[in-house]
Amino acid sequence: MGKLKFNKTSIEGVYIIEPEVFGDNRGYFMETYSERDFLEQGIDIKFVQDNQSASHKGVLRGLHFQIHYPQTKLVRVLEGEVFDVCVDLRKGSKTYGRWIGERLSSENKKQLLIPKGFAHGFVVLSEHAVFAYKCDDFYHPNDEGGIMYNDPDIGVKWPDVGELSLSDKDKKHPAFKDVKIEFDL
Numbered sequence: 316m317g318k319l320k321f322n323k324t325s326i327e328g329v330y331i332i333e334p335e336v337f338g339d340n341r342g343y344f345m346e347t348y349s350e351r352d353f354l355e356q357g358i359d360i361k362f363v364q365d366n367q368s369a370s371h372k373g374v375l376r377g378l379h380f381q382i383h384y385p386q387t388k389l390v391r392v393l394e395g396e397v398f399d400v401c402v403d404l405r406k407g408s409k410t411y412g413r414w415i416g417e418r419l420s421s422e423n424k425k426q427l428l429i430p431k432g433f434a435h436g437f438v439v440l441s442e443h444a445v446f447a448y449k450c451d452d453f454y455h456p457n458d459e460g461g462i463m464y465n466d467p468d469i470g471v472k473w474p475d476v477g478e479l480s481l482s483d484k485d486k487k488h489p490a491f492k493d494v495k496i497e498f499d500l
Contacts, residue, residue, distance in 0.1 A: 377436015395444030
């Protein structure tokens with residue numbers, strides 16, 4: 316039995332992962348990834364790149380995806396708290412166009428496993444947040460795609476954080492109905 320608890324969500328392939336935390340008066344220790352634990356769950360992923368970002372309250376990044384090189388991501392928060400979202404874009408999926416959202420924080424230590432074929436984004440809930448994620452493919456800057464974070468057809472229920480801060484690129488993402496992407500995986 317591994318040190319990671321895999322909680323299935325209402326979308327096939329998306330898991331909320333909770334580590335077993337060992338703590339005492341010195342602090343804590345936890346495993347954040349174990350290939351063995353993943354394989355025991357039937358999840359065979361080879362991660363090739365780790366990424367990290369820092370953002371302040373109200374920063375919304377997303378909803379992003381790679382068009383020709385879709386990535387599986389294992390995301391977590393090292394400092395602060397975010398509301399993390401993924402949207403199913405897999406061709407033929409019974410949950411195509413549906414989304415999952417989860418609060419990830421340095422306190423709850425939860426992680427979200429997002430398989431290939433999803434758009435991904437998050438909004439920072441705390442004053443400051445450090446966000447980290449593992450990817451199973453390298454980032455390809457000329458392969459970026461995106462969907463409007465507030466697309467009415469998707470209907471993500473973002474928490475109210477006051478004024479949002481988005482990149483110019485994220486402000487210009489097209490509507491879901493105009494993206495016409497279905498990952499055939």
